Amino acid sequence: MNKKDAANFKKILIQKRTELLNKVNNAQKELDSSSEENVGDEIDTASQNSQKEMYFELAANDKITLDTINDAIAKVERGTFGKCECCGENITLERLKAIPWSRYCIKCQEEAERPRK
C-alpha cells in the first residue's frame, strides 16, 4: 500500500473513532441519567435493567471496535497497515474500503470463522 492510500485510511479511521467515542459517551450518559429517574416502580426497574443491558452490550461492542481501530491507526504509523496479521499478505483494497480496520485477509478471516470439526 502506498503512503497516500495509508494516509487516507488513517483519516477514515480517525473519523470513525471519533464517531464511536461519541456513541459510547452518549450511551454512558443515557445509562447514568436513566438510573437516576423513576426509582421505586418494579416494572419500570425491570425494563430499565434490560435497557441498561442493551446499552452496555452496545458499548462493549463499540469498545472492541474502538480498540481495533486504534490498532489499525498504530499500524498506519508503523507502516504495516493493510497486511494480514495472520499470513502477512496484503489485504485487498476493496476489503479495506468496506472495513478499514480489518485485521485479516479474506482467506484467513474465512478460515477463522469456519466452524471447527
Ligand SMILES: [Zn+2]
Ligand atoms: Zn491472511
